[in-house]
Amino acid sequence: MDKRPIGIFDSGLGGLTAVHELMTLMPGEHIIYLGDSANMPYGEKTHEQIVEMSRRDMKFLLSRGVKVIFVACGTATSNALYVLRDESPVPVFGVVEAAVNEALEATRNGRVGLLATRASVAAGTFENMLKRRDPKLLVHAKACPKFATMVEDGIFEKDDERVVAAAEEYLPCLRDAGVDTVILGCTHYPLLADVISEYMGEGVVLISSGAAAARELANYLRENGMQNDNGNGRTEFFTTGDTAAFADKASLMIRRDISSELTLIEPFDKA
Secondary structure, three states: OOOOOEEEEEOOOOOHHHHHHHHHHOOOOOEEEEEOHHHOOHHHOOHHHHHHHHHHHHHHHHOOOOOEEEEOOHHHHHHHHHHHHHHOOOOEEOOHHHHHHHHHHHOOOOEEEEEEOHHHHHHOHHHHHHHHHOOOOEEEEEEOHHHHHHHHOOOOOOOOHHHHHHHHHHOHHHHHHOOOEEEEOOOOHHHHHHHHHHHHOOOOEEEEHHHHHHHHHHHHHHHOOOOOOOOOOOEEEEEOOOHHHHHHHHHHHHOOOOHHHEEEOOOOOOO
16 A cells, blocks of 8 residues: 555646546546646657656656656656656656557557647657567557647537537548547547547547546556555646636546646746
């Protein structure tokens, strides 16, 4: 048993989709979540900027005495995970490997699609890991720069004309390629799962990278005796952005009001 908290960070709200999954799997855990909304979107930053922002996020969580770091951000995982693991005194988990594992188990025709930020696609981490595991796999990656920003702005209802327009811009190439599995490589994207699923059609499996990683982390903590089954399930949320907007949209993701658990912190130096 380890009563120390789990530290989770994302560029904004997207990682809350992973938090919701983790809270369901491990209700006794104390979770500390950092949403660096002042620097959002990470997916439009350079590799060097993403590494430095991720280092600052990790440093903040380590200062809170966490037992593990969960990088609930596809962009940060793709660009900075190897640096964070090298520099962290506690285990660090990202969202790529778990999503890759689930996609490989799900695909039936060997054609996998990836929806991610520009920086994640440019890094090639998802694609490279998929191809290493199965060289015959056909991987079709598509950068979706509008998706994360739309979710941060509360725009994700499947009938919203802006959501439909974005889906029609990004998804045809994956549908035309005949993929039967799509990795949602940014933790914001599960909020758009309805429109993505509807556009891709029946039989296409969507893999939430954040939820997959939450399941992987839960298994790791249990296997290593680091879980806190007798805890009270306390949560703390920190943001570098607008607290009212953060709390409002967070309630849609984790299905309860977090206003009393949310703290505004000074933005880190913008990269």
